[in-house]
Amino acid sequence: MQDITQHLINGLSLGSIYALIALGYTMVYGVLQLINFAHSDIYMMGAFASYYVSRWFHLEDNPGIASLSLALIASMTACALLGVAIERLAYRPLRGAPKLNILITAIGVSLFLEFSGQLIFGADPKVFPSLIEDVPLIDTEFVVLKSLEVTVFVITLLALGILHYLVYKTKFGKSMRAISHNMTTASILGINVNKVIVITFMVGSALAGVGSVLVGLKYPKIEPLMGVMIGLKAFVAAVLGGIGNMTGAVIGALLMGLSEEFVVAYLSSTLRDALAFGLLIGILIWKPSGLFGKNSIEKV
Amino acid sequence: MKNFKLPLLTYIVLLVLGLILQFSFNAYIQILILQILMYSIASMSLNLVNGFTGQFSLGHAGFMAVGAYTSAFLSQTFPAFLETTHLFGFFIFSLIAGLIASFFGYLVGLPSLRLKGDYLAIVTLGFGEILRVFLLNIEPLGAARGISGIIPYPELGFLDRFWVSFAYVSFWFLVCLVFLWRITRGRYGRQFMSVREDEVAALSLGLSTTQIKVSSFVIASFFAGVAGSLYAHLISIITPTVFGFMMSVNIVVMVVLGGMGSFSGSIIAAAFMTVMPEVLRSLQSVTGIDLRMILFSLSLILIMIFKPHGLLGEHELPYFLKKMRRKKV
Amino acid sequence: MTLLKAESLSIQFGGLKAVDKVSLEIEKGQLFGLIGPNGAGKTTFFNLLTGVYKPTEGKLFFDGQEITNVPTVSRSHLGIRRTFQNIRLFKGLTVLENALIAFDQNMSYSLFDSFLKSSKFHLQEKEAYDKALKLLTLFKLDLNKNDKASDLSYGAQRKLEIIRTLMSDPQLILLDEPAAGMNHSETAQLMDLIKKVRDDFKLTILLIEHDMKLVMGLCEQIAVLDHGNKIAQGRPDEVSRDPQVIEAYLGPDLDSGVTT
Incomplete structure (x- = not known):
């Protein structure tokens, strides 16, 4: 019994991290119909930003909410700036270009960040400082709930709450949803498309920044290629939920986290990475629009 | 045979060129030349899918892996056959490698080709990655170690190994070039392009777009398999990681850099992309660090922004030669 | 009837x-x-x-x-052939190619015929070309045959769409x-x-x-x-x-x- 609840908790906490990253994919796809391959590397850069800030301020000497907040702010700021820079320098000049060109650019940006990361940070893994104490809060025969997991859940919920407010209660959110619906109409209606796209990149990247700190806390080894696999899984989660659909991305991510946890626990750990791809190909063949996506039929 | 006058003539010229290369260049340059030919086969075949048919495959290296492993496995299992048959045995292995790769192309293509653009790219990428995970776990194929000591092409009398390899690889190079060139100049070329231009219109004219897409995929995977087989015997060692995402990206870049729909462009880009890293290697002695991959990714972005149609656009080399001549007159 | x-x-x-x-x-x-x-x-x-x-x-x-x-x-x-209200030509291809594609269902040569440039290949390609040229001439588009379809005027594009329907009789x-x-x-x-x-x-x-x-x-x-x-x-x-x-x-x- 404890096994199952424990796996459930682990799966959900893994899933909520995927969700934070998946949202960035889905938001950018929503406004630009672009798979932002570089998103996973923005996330990696966030982890390193908070790593260096933590080292600089010796945050691990006094773990707690203050230190964690500082690391989060560092990572979110770095990611948001990087996201905006990438949009401005690489993607904007190509808006309206053939899809293949944009996709290759995205791959180019991703590789550029990975190789720069290897050059600047070195290819060896670094140990992420433990910014909060990991003590069991609940310890019964049914379930052990540690403070780290609780932190992950609380921060994810907080981030999702703020995002929900942004998307459904602010002018930016309204504009963003309008652009997702139809960019031309939105711009005719006087929405500043460029500004909204920039903010979308900022918000999406900042969420990845939050994710990177949480991953750093949970799996404290960070390295320049850390984004590749997790980015891919988050992307699969976004597709699973129906890319462009934000609620779908969160649910897809939780399903992804849970299924991964259970596959590793009860089947085999070598299947961990094949699972994501198998799942992806399965969805795309069986229901390409994802669980919550809209079917779009081309008008003749 | 009269329809193959030009290809045969070209082949004879290439064979003589091989002799010159054999005596005038060192082994390092020679292997580079062989690699250029091999990558040309890979990029030309991908151009059929990406350039002509307008589908976006990001898993070409996966089909190369299938071909490479097939050929390597066969040569490890039946070394005596290669002893007695010489190049003919290698030819049979390459053929089988291509056929098995094209079977994989069919398997991947049939269900996934109703997907468009980005989605197809992701599925083909996924195919490559799943294949890699499987190869990493299949013990008879060497798992993570891969297969090493793959039998190289033989020497024939006074003709050394380079010449024989060159003759053999250029044979496939020409077959691939002539095949793709000719099928794209006729009803099949028009079929592929009609799918790229407008699938709904193509359907209304009685063209089965699914069938067209699948055949373009199958033909491309056949040559990718052959290229993989050549790779195995030229380099002598293959591992699952070699044929990963990076190699697929490399081949896509060759296609786009050369120009979508231009086979001569693919060849030029394959040469460029093979030679450039080697040239830049000398840069490393100056800077002390390996900047090649950073330069590679950076130039990728810059090319897409400033030269989106590649070097030759959709035209072939003769088009530009004619244009130059006209200008002179 | x-x-x-x-x-x-x-x-x-x-x-x-x-x-x-x-x-x-x-x-x-x-x-x-x-x-x-x-x-x-x-x-x-x-x-x-x-x-x-x-x-x-x-x-x-x-x-x-x-x-x-x-x-x-x-x-x-x-x-049965159709045209489209919002014109769907193969815009990146030439006028002639647009017409030739529409003849495809009347052709039967295989991939290998085009690889070998067999007589069947030449025969059917010529048949298609002649037919296309006849129709293009009839509709006064023969001088534009090597232009890109997207470069044609609106009315000419409509004509080309009708030519495309006629190619297969x-x-x-x-x-x-x-x-x-x-x-x-x-x-x-x-x-x-x-x-x-x-x-x-x-x-x-x-x-x-x-x-x-x-x-x-x-x-x-x-x-x-x-x-x-x-x-x-x-x-x-x-x-x-x-x-x-x-x-x-x-x-x-x-x-x-x-x-x-």
């Missing part, structure tokens, strides 16, 4: 009956017009005829054979609002062209149009759709006097006739 026959064809989207039990027969060689105000279900009916939609009820016959469930691709092989062509976006003189030219095509090629033509003027001057038989129902059918003069048609076009408050 009846070439195309629809038997109470219906299609329903959710609760909406977009086409409701429409029956009609088109005679061989006829120039048949299907009209109706915007939103009458014309395009939906057209999509039923071309196989883009499957009817929820009713049957469709072509040349005595039931084709209700025959997919779009195969309808072209049976001898179809029995029936379906024209989807061919005059959309054209001015008066272009429309007049188009009317002559359609008539000429029908006479020269001994074709049957079904024309969907909401511009009544074009249809009245051109078609021998007209059916009128409104709210998914067929409300009238007959010769142009009969239809234009039909009170139901007048009501559909001008609203119930007016009782003046439709000026043509």
Whole structure:
């Protein structure tokens, strides 16, 4: 019994991290119909930003909410700036270009960040400082709930709450949803498309920044290629939920986290990475629009 | 045979060129030349899918892996056959490698080709990655170690190994070039392009777009398999990681850099992309660090922004030669 | 002799009956017009005829054979070809290539024929080329044969679309609002062209149009759709006097006739 609840908790906490990253994919796809391959590397850069800030301020000497907040702010700021820079320098000049060109650019940006990361940070893994104490809060025969997991859940919920407010209660959110619906109409209606796209990149990247700190806390080894696999899984989660659909991305991510946890626990750990791809190909063949996506039929 | 006058003539010229290369260049340059030919086969075949048919495959290296492993496995299992048959045995292995790769192309293509653009790219990428995970776990194929000591092409009398390899690889190079060139100049070329231009219109004219897409995929995977087989015997060692995402990206870049729909462009880009890293290697002695991959990714972005149609656009080399001549007159 | 026959064809989207039990027969060689105000279900009916939609009820016959469930691709092989309201040429290809592609279903040489450049390859390519050139000349597009289709004028693009339908010697062509976006003189030219095509090629033509003027001057038989129902059918003069048609076009408050 404890096994199952424990796996459930682990799966959900893994899933909520995927969700934070998946949202960035889905938001950018929503406004630009672009798979932002570089998103996973923005996330990696966030982890390193908070790593260096933590080292600089010796945050691990006094773990707690203050230190964690500082690391989060560092990572979110770095990611948001990087996201905006990438949009401005690489993607904007190509808006309206053939899809293949944009996709290759995205791959180019991703590789550029990975190789720069290897050059600047070195290819060896670094140990992420433990910014909060990991003590069991609940310890019964049914379930052990540690403070780290609780932190992950609380921060994810907080981030999702703020995002929900942004998307459904602010002018930016309204504009963003309008652009997702139809960019031309939105711009005719006087929405500043460029500004909204920039903010979308900022918000999406900042969420990845939050994710990177949480991953750093949970799996404290960070390295320049850390984004590749997790980015891919988050992307699969976004597709699973129906890319462009934000609620779908969160649910897809939780399903992804849970299924991964259970596959590793009860089947085999070598299947961990094949699972994501198998799942992806399965969805795309069986229901390409994802669980919550809209079917779009081309008008003749 | 009269329809193959030009290809045969070209082949004879290439064979003589091989002799010159054999005596005038060192082994390092020679292997580079062989690699250029091999990558040309890979990029030309991908151009059929990406350039002509307008589908976006990001898993070409996966089909190369299938071909490479097939050929390597066969040569490890039946070394005596290669002893007695010489190049003919290698030819049979390459053929089988291509056929098995094209079977994989069919398997991947049939269900996934109703997907468009980005989605197809992701599925083909996924195919490559799943294949890699499987190869990493299949013990008879060497798992993570891969297969090493793959039998190289033989020497024939006074003709050394380079010449024989060159003759053999250029044979496939020409077959691939002539095949793709000719099928794209006729009803099949028009079929592929009609799918790229407008699938709904193509359907209304009685063209089965699914069938067209699948055949373009199958033909491309056949040559990718052959290229993989050549790779195995030229380099002598293959591992699952070699044929990963990076190699697929490399081949896509060759296609786009050369120009979508231009086979001569693919060849030029394959040469460029093979030679450039080697040239830049000398840069490393100056800077002390390996900047090649950073330069590679950076130039990728810059090319897409400033030269989106590649070097030759959709035209072939003769088009530009004619244009130059006209200008002179 | 009846070439195309629809038997109470219906299609329903959710609760909406977009086409409701429409029956009609088109005679061989006829120039048949299907009209109706915007939103009458014309395009939906057209999509039923071309196989883009499957009817929820009713049957469709072509040349005595039931084709209700025959997919779009195969309808072209049976001898039905169509044009598109918003012109769908292969824009990046040349005018000649656009025409040649449309001949593909009449060709049978294999991949290896083109690899070997066999005599079959040459023969069929020449046949296609001759046919294309003949049609392009007839429509005065032969001088533009090496231009990109996207570089043609609007009217020329419409012509090329019609050439594309004719390349395979179809029995029936379906024209989807061919005059959309054209001015008066272009429309007049188009009317002559359609008539000429029908006479020269001994074709049957079904024309969907909401511009009544074009249809009245051109078609021998007209059916009128409104709210998914067929409300009238007959010769142009009969239809234009039909009170139901007048009501559909001008609203119930007016009782003046439709000026043509």
